[in-house]
Amino acid sequence: MRDGLPENHCFTSPRLRGAGGARGRASFVGAIAMIEKFISIEAIAKRYPGANGGEIAVFENLWLSMARGEFGCVIGHSGCGKTTVLNILAGLDQPSEGAVIVDGQAIEGTSLDRAVIFQSHALLPWRTVLGNVAYAVTSKWRDWDRAKVKAHAQTFIDLVGLTGAEHKRPSELSGGMKQRVGIARALSITPKIMLMDEPFSALDALTRGTLQDEVRRICLETGQTAFMITHDVDEAIYLADKIFLMTNGPGAVLAEIVENPLPKDRGRIDLHRHPYYYALRNHIVDFLVSRSKTFTAENPGHDPRNVLVARPGLGEPTIVPLPKAVDNSAQAIAR
Amino acid sequence: MTSSLRFRAAIVSIALFLAFVGTWHIATRGTGAVASMSPEYAKLMGLTATQGKSAMPGPLDVGSKLWEHLKRPFYDNGPNDKGLGIQLGHSIARVGLGYFLAVIVAIPLGFLIGMSPLINKALDPFIQILKPISPLAWMPLALYTIKDSGLSAIFVIFICSVWPMLLNTAFGVAAVRKEWINVARTLEVGTVRRAFTVILPAAAPTILTGMRISIGIAWLVIVAAEMLVGGTGIGYFVWNEWNNLSITNVIIAILLIGVVGMLLDQILARFARMVTFPE
Numbered sequence: 001m002r003d004g005l006p007e008n009h010c011f012t013s014p015r016l017r018g019a020g021g022a023r024g025r026a027s028f029v030g031a032i033a034m035i036e037k038f039i040s041i042e043a044i045a046k047r048y049p050g051a052n053g054g055e056i057a058v059f060e061n062l063w064l065s066m067a068r069g070e071f072g073c074v075i076g077h078s079g080c081g082k083t084t085v086l087n088i089l090a091g092l093d094q095p096s097e098g099a100v101i102v103d104g105q106a107i108e109g110t111s112l113d114r115a116v117i118f119q120s121h122a123l124l125p126w127r128t129v130l131g132n133v134a135y136a137v138t139s140k141w142r143d144w145d146r147a148k149v150k151a152h153a154q155t156f157i158d159l160v161g162l163t164g165a166e167h168k169r170p171s172e173l174s175g176g177m178k179q180r181v182g183i184a185r186a187l188s189i190t191p192k193i194m195l196m197d198e199p200f201s202a203l204d205a206l207t208r209g210t211l212q213d214e215v216r217r218i219c220l221e222t223g224q225t226a227f228m229i230t231h232d233v234d235e236a237i238y239l240a241d242k243i244f245l246m247t248n249g250p251g252a253v254l255a256e257i258v259e260n261p262l263p264k265d266r267g268r269i270d271l272h273r274h275p276y277y278y279a280l281r282n283h284i285v286d287f288l289v290s291r292s293k294t295f296t297a298e299n300p301g302h303d304p305r306n307v308l309v310a311r312p313g314l315g316e317p318t319i320v321p322l323p324k325a326v327d328n329s330a331q332a333i334a335r
Numbered sequence: 336m337t338s339s340l341r342f343r344a345a346i347v348s349i350a351l352f353l354a355f356v357g358t359w360h361i362a363t364r365g366t367g368a369v370a371s372m373s374p375e376y377a378k379l380m381g382l383t384a385t386q387g388k389s390a391m392p393g394p395l396d397v398g399s400k401l402w403e404h405l406k407r408p409f410y411d412n413g414p415n416d417k418g419l420g421i422q423l424g425h426s427i428a429r430v431g432l433g434y435f436l437a438v439i440v441a442i443p444l445g446f447l448i449g450m451s452p453l454i455n456k457a458l459d460p461f462i463q464i465l466k467p468i469s470p471l472a473w474m475p476l477a478l479y480t481i482k483d484s485g486l487s488a489i490f491v492i493f494i495c496s497v498w499p500m501l502l503n504t505a506f507g508v509a510a511v512r513k514e515w516i517n518v519a520r521t522l523e524v525g526t527v528r529r530a531f532t533v534i535l536p537a538a539a540p541t542i543l544t545g546m547r548i549s550i551g552i553a554w555l556v557i558v559a560a561e562m563l564v565g566g567t568g569i570g571y572f573v574w575n576e577w578n579n580l581s582i583t584n585v586i587i588a589i590l591l592i593g594v595v596g597m598l599l600d601q602i603l604a605r606f607a608r609m610v611t612f613p614e
Contacts, residue, residue: 116517118517
């Protein structure tokens with residue numbers, strides 16, 4: 001069945017195919033572990049005590065992985081546990097079960113390797129812009145002297161376009177500027193991963209657009225791995241390489257991973273003119289509108305370890321099971 | 336607009352003050368009814384009976400006496416006759432010392448209570464019982480154990496000013512926004528540094544509010560405490576002048592207690608403004 005579909009309808013990673021074809025089977029599995037799983041969320045669950053002594057699981061047995069340099073977006077309705085996933089990834093929250101592995105190491109608590117951009121910007125209001133960024137810098141490099149900290153912080157204030165506002169307090173800044181400081185603070189500690197919890201949802205549409213541009217530019221320039229939660233489908237399409245669709249909670253599952261078929265050098269202005277744009281957008285919106293409610297009932301055989309990968313293309317998007325890496329390479333060789 | 340409002344408010348304030356002083360003056364002008372009596376007897380009876388003067392001093396009496404005090408605030412003619420400056424100085428010193436001790440105890444302890452739910456729950460019954468005790472109820476116990484009236488007064492100030500600071504510090508520390516704590520956590524800031532760089536600045540306005548309430552209570556209590564322990568201080572002065580039946584001096588003392596209380600409050604208010612941050 002897969003062979004009958006045009007190339008742009010279903011997805012298998014060309015890089016995997018190439019690697020699999022070039023090397024033997026065993027080395028390829030190893031390569032997957034290294035390349036594909038910079039972040040690996042393995043079988044995590046989060047449960048809260050229920051009303052009558054029982055437990056309510058927000059989600060159970062959730063698996064999710066991302067490669068280095070990738071930009072992942074999670075979309076789902078409120079209450080599906082998106083923020084919980086992000087907090088677990090940040091180390092601010094602990095899973096009831098399961099583990100998170102980042103760069104080959106299971107995470108324990110928070111880390112300067114994983115910077116968080118908060119929805120509410122969370123700037124310290126008694127510090128200036130420079131003070132807020134410098135606070136993060138001194139937290140990472142404790143033995144740096146004042147001048148070095150200041151110069152380093154200034155670099156990142158300049159990067160987010162806040163030059164000249166260093167000595168303002170957060171209360172004197174607009175919402176967009178505050179969030180820029182939040183981004184500068186997160187970037188200033190040169191983290192391995194940037195975690196963003198609906199960072200732009202409190203901003204007006206114009207500011208949001210500008211900041212999306214900034215974040216995309218910075219992530220592309222620095223090869224930053226980023227994990228973001230959003231409600232905004234267009235934001236996900238513009239920013240993400242992979243979009244993780246989650247069903248409604250409680251008992252939420254990661255239903256599908258959507259690979260973004262749009263070119264890497266996409267611009268926000270002509271995004272919607274790309275031939276794949278509407279297929280992608282419709283696919284996500286359809287999921288949010290109808291399938292997010294019924295997915296669990298309609299897919300009793302859903303395997304949380306091998307979540308389906310979709311790559312919407314010119315026609316109707318087709319969902320194919322994520323082939324096991326080894327099978328995939330075998331097929332690729334066969335073809 | 337604001338200045339004009341302030342100006343109009345000042346006019347109303349002055350008018351109210353003049354009306355009050357005027358009423359006071361008229362009410363204490365004198366009864367006019369003068370009994371005729373022998374000069375020997377009149378000497379015994381005093382001005383009230385002989386010249387119909389009111390027993391309550393009028394504003395002019397108080398004003399001239401106040402001027403006399405202000406000209407010589409620091410004279411010392413022995414234990415029962417000291418200048419008002421000396422008396423107020425003693426009171427302020429006692430309040431300052433007791434209050435300072437209370438700050439040293441209440442703020443660290445409040446931090447502990449605010450940061451640790453266990454300590455909070457464990458200490459809660461003690462605080463709930465100790466807090467409503469009138470500070471003067473401690474006085475006999477303090478006199479018995481400390482065996483020094485001056486130190487007992489300081490202890491009473493300490494015990495009365497400790498509670499508002501303790502509770503406000505604990506509340507302020509416990510109510511620091513989760514997101515600021517999370518910022519510190521994601522930056523791997525240690526507990527001590529977090530306490531000083533995030534929790535203290537965030538809780539400072541609440542702590543200062545507690546300190547401001549405390550200084551007000553301490554100043555209320557010192558007058559009563561000094562009436563009991565005697566010796567020096569503005570509270571002792573009030574009681575001493577009551578025993579002398581010098582209502583003029585009592586009124587002057589009342590006025591000065593109010594002025595000093597206001598100044599103490601304003602000093603704390605200024606500190607509070609320094610640590611308050613706009614959001």
